[in-house]
Amino acid sequence: MTIGTNWAGNLHYAAAGIAHPRSREELHDVLSSPGGLRPLGSRHSFNTIADTTGTLVDLSAMPAVIEQAAPDAVRVSGGMRYGELGAELHRRGLALANLASLPHISVAGAVSTGTHGSGDRIGSLAAAVRAVTIAGPDGERAFRRGDADFAGAIVSLGALGVMVELELDVEPTYEVAQTVHEGPRWDDVLAEFDRVTALGTSVSVFSRWVDRERADQLWVKNRVGGSALDQALLDRLGATPATVQRHPILGAPAEACTPQLGESGPWHERLPHFRLDFTPSAGEELQSEYLVPRRDAVRALEAIRELADRIAPLLLVNEVRTVAADDLWLSPSYGEGAVALHFTWRRDQPAVEALLPEIEAALPDTARPHWGKLSRLDPGEIRRRFPRWSDFAALAARMDPAARFRNAYLERLGL
Numbered sequence: 446m447t448i449g450t451n452w453a454g455n456l457h458y459a460a461a462g463i464a465h466p467r468s469r470e471e472l473h474d475v476l477s478s479p480g481g482l483r484p485l486g487s488r489h490s491f492n493t494i495a496d497t498t499g500t501l502v503d504l505s506a507m508p509a510v511i512e513q514a515a516p517d518a519v520r521v522s523g524g525m526r527y528g529e530l531g532a533e534l535h536r537r538g539l540a541l542a543n544l545a546s547l548p549h550i551s552v553a554g555a556v557s558t559g560t561h562g563s564g565d566r567i568g569s570l571a572a573a574v575r576a577v578t579i580a581g582p583d584g585e586r587a588f589r590r591g592d593a594d595f596a597g598a599i600v601s602l603g604a605l606g607v608m609v610e611l612e613l614d615v616e617p618t619y620e621v622a623q624t625v626h627e628g629p630r631w632d633d634v635l636a637e638f639d640r641v642t643a644l645g646t647s648v649s650v651f652s653r654w655v656d657r658e659r660a661d662q663l664w665v666k667n668r669v670g671g672s673a674l675d676q677a678l679l680d681r682l683g684a685t686p687a688t689v690q691r692h693p694i695l696g697a698p699a700e701a702c703t704p705q706l707g708e709s710g711p712w713h714e715r716l717p718h719f720r721l722d723f724t725p726s727a728g729e730e731l732q733s734e735y736l737v738p739r740r741d742a743v744r745a746l747e748a749i750r751e752l753a754d755r756i757a758p759l760l761l762v763n764e765v766r767t768v769a770a771d772d773l774w775l776s777p778s779y780g781e782g783a784v785a786l787h788f789t790w791r792r793d794q795p796a797v798e799a800l801l802p803e804i805e806a807a808l809p810d811t812a813r814p815h816w817g818k819l820s821r822l823d824p825g826e827i828r829r830r831f832p833r834w835s836d837f838a839a840l841a842a843r844m845d846p847a848a849r850f851r852n853a854y855l856e857r858l859g860l
């Protein structure tokens with residue numbers, strides 16, 4: 446059986462097999478058969494986090510569940526993709542607080558790696574999880590917000606078992622309008638950083654770093670009915686409003702992007718940059734990302750600016766976003782609000798991997814890598830930057846005593 450590759454095509458899964466259970470019973474049969482196991486989502490990670498030499502467990506054939514669990518919560522199946530979930534929630538008059546740049550990813554796969562969108566006051570997708578049911582060879586275990594170990598069980602790298610169901614916080618549906626502002630001056634963006642990231646509900650700064658003086662674009666997604674755009678600040682940055690639809694990679698065709706130019710629409714069709722029915726981002730690419738505490742953000746951006754000439758030849762685009770703090774042990778925004786420095790690279794993995802140590806050495810030593818993207822940081826250093834790592838390792842040992850869900854990625858981290 447061919448298992449194929451991840452979305453980016455830079456990884457051929459080494460798994461001996463892949464199971465597509467169609468029911469809870471079939472899932473439990475798969476989990477009780479011998480050998481290594483690894484839950485697989487929609488394959489959008491760029492490293493070996495989802496791989497195994499045993500059996501991959503893909504939930505995409507399981508029944509899709511979206512049930513109201515409380516007036517402000519829905520229960521969803523782990524293999525559900527955010528794109529389908531968002532459309533159905535909106536139809537029912539409901540919404541999530543945030544989405545990532547693409548709607549193609551699965552709920553369980555996204556929360557397992559701490560996937561996030563942008564917003565000073567919005568947490569990662571994992572922060573919206575209020576309960577999870579995790580299946581393993583010995584049956585199922587549920588964790589609810591407030592329970593001991595709940596905070597370790599959400600961003601959990603696939604190490605605890607298979608998330609079959611999750612409950613997510615929801616709120617009444619809302620509309621968002623997005624606008625793009627071109628060419629803000631970096632000196633002014635850095636001088637006014639806190640005001641820039643507060644320009645809307647969800648703000649991104651995109652740059653190809655071909656110009657150290659000006660970023661390419663500032664994307665502002667604003668809830669309709671919220672505060673008006675701070676035009677005086679945009680003027681001070683020297684940013685001019687885009688008059689046509691834009692792609693994050695300035696100059697790339699923009700038909701894959703959600704509507705801009707201030708045209709309001711439902712949250713799930715504006716918060717992601719990319720539309721579900723198109724290939725997101727560039728397609729042929731790799732990604733790395735580092736989240737630094739907000740207090741270190743300007744220093745981190747200055748370090749990247751210094752490296753612009755080294756970075757630009759390999760870079761498709763750099764995106765700067767913000768993520769509110771949470772208390773999830775392995776969340777890159779654990780304990781403190783974070784600023785995420787994301788790099789979409791050309792698909793030249795040896796060259797990217799040769800450059801990453803330079804970037805990692807230049808960033809503040811508080812920078813935490815995204816679990817699903819490429820990084821060269823030393824495992825000991827990664828453990829140090831996630832202060833609850835040893836609590837997580839103890840939880841993984843309790844949940845998976847026979848190490849059935851352990852893979853090479855987790856072993857390298859010392860699990």
Ligand SMILES: Cc1cc2nc3c(=O)[nH]c(=O)nc-3n(C[C@H](O)[C@H](O)[C@H](O)COP(=O)(O)OP(=O)(O)OC[C@H]3O[C@@H](n4cnc5c(N)ncnc54)[C@H](O)[C@@H]3O)c2cc1C
Pocket residue numbers: 452453483484485486487488489490491494495504523524545546547550551552553554555556557558559560561562602603604606607608609725726727732815817818
């Ligand atoms: C074009 C593109 C854009 C992206 N944009 C963003 C972005 O805006 N923000 C961001 O933070 N990241 C972004 N990412 C990264 C992506 O969101 C993460 O890598 C995410 O984990 C992918 O989810 P997935 O469903 O593909 O999971 P996979 O990559 O298949 O798996 C990821 C991890 O989740 C585990 N897992 C999967 N399913 C389950 C389950 N049912 N139970 C338990 N564990 C499970 C796997 O074992 C693995 O450890 C982007 C990636 C791409 C390719």
